[in-house]
Amino acid sequence: MPKEYRTIQEVAGPLMLVREVEGVAYNELGEIELADGERRRCRVLEIDGTNALVQLFEDSTGINLADSVVRFTGRQMELGLSPDMLGRVFDGLGRPIDGGPEIIPEKRMDVNGVPINPAARSYPQEFIQTGVSAIDGLNTLVRGQKLPIFSMSGLPHAQLAAQIARQSKVRGKDEQFAVVFAAMGITFEESDYFVQSFRSTGALDRTVMFSNLANDPAIERIATPKMALTAAEYLAFDRGMHVLVILTDITNYADALREVSAARKEVPGRRGYPGYMYTDLASIYERAGRQKGKDGSITMIPILTMPEDDKTHPIPDLTGYITEGQIILDRELYRKGVNPPINVLPSLSRLKDKGIGEGKTREDHSNTMNQIFSAYARGKDAKELMVVLGEAALTDMDKLYAKFADEFEKVYVSQGYEANRDIEETLDIGWKLLEILPRSELKRISDAFLDKYYGKV
Helix, strand or coil, X not given: CCCEECCEEEXXXXXXXXXXXXXXXXXXXXXXXXXXXXXXXXXXXXXXXXXXXXXXXXXXCCCCCCCCEEEEEEEXXXXXXXXXHXXXXXXXXXXXXXXCXXXXXCEEEECCCCCCCHHHEXXXXXXXXXXXXXXXXXXXXXXXXXXXXXXXXXXXXXXXXXXXXXXXXXXXXXXXXXXXXXXXXXXXXXXXXXXXXXXXXXXXXHEEEEEEECCCCHHHHHHHHHHHHHHHHHHHHHCCCEEEEEEECHHXXXXXXXXXXXXXXXXXXXXXXXXXXXXXXXXXXXXXXEECXXXXXXXXXXXXXXXXXXXXXXXXXXXXHHCXXXXXXXHHHHHCCCCCCEEEEEEEXXXXXXXCCCCCCCCXXXXXXXXXXXXXXXXXXXXXXXHXXXXXXXXXXXXXXXXXXXXXXXXXXXXXXXXXCCHHHHHHHHHHHHCCCCHHHCCXXXXXXXXXXXXXX
């Protein structure tokens, strides 16, 4: 029977100080029983001698210091795991919220996880088809990769996230594929949109969803991605599945981290975020990957809205250091009606060359990708020149490149949120666009591929 303490000294926001405790450990779970019998969960944040600083998972209102009892369980935060989690919706602490029964766990795992030993990692090299041309064709996602989406407030990153979750697959292999979707600090409407979107397409059957709403406690928001990754590790490394983890919105997670840090009166770092935010984000992102000797894999797409549309803000800045590239959504493209508004020029997948080519996508992928990047960049420059000097100042070739840039945005990038293009269709669209330019301009594509595909697709 756990020992009971009636020694709560003070409560400040999500934190509570309990005195004269014995044998209590960092990160240990506890519960507070109020005078009316209501129970709330908490976790030990800090031990100083016989004093324990405790973090509350629920609201602190109504806690009477004299009449409330605290018990510590001797366990850290765990998640009960079972294959039955697929097709279910949980809250940020892993409790079912879809009206279904409780999960009967096959095993329980500590949600804090263990980082993958770098020496035990396998190199990511297998192509994942998302069905989105701007990603598959130009910023290819590879199994085991961490590829964040940098968005801006008001842009349709939720639709893009749902599209990727619905459409993603590994081609040509009959392998078990699952999606773990974790939403942090979103509205009820957004949460409902994700659930309905997955349900209507049947994608919910292979999805485990964790939903933390904006009105849920900040502390639950901090636990949500850890719950999701624990479920992903179980499915990937215990069940041999290939798991795509989508986390949205990392900005809400970092803001919750800052809120708790401020309540603890810690010395703030950049923009008020705690100095350990880099380490904290790394402890989440680095749980993705492939392990030698294990069949499964975890691929991660974290989504974050850049505060004030600023790429140098600490959250996107630190995320960029830890992950392998970024997909950037652009407000200007969105205003033009391009959906999804992916700006391919500043976007980057650092592992794309590992997942493309013969036997993975198609032999001409690398050549056409480089040519399209080059032609689009030159077309954008020509269009900027046109704005300043007028169309008359452009050469005939510059006008062709400007036309290519417009058509590329309209046809290649702007495919909407329902179109699911396989990689062959994406590559063929690229060839059709390249026909706008004369063959002599396509210097980044080998003659063999030009003979085979130029004007023949």
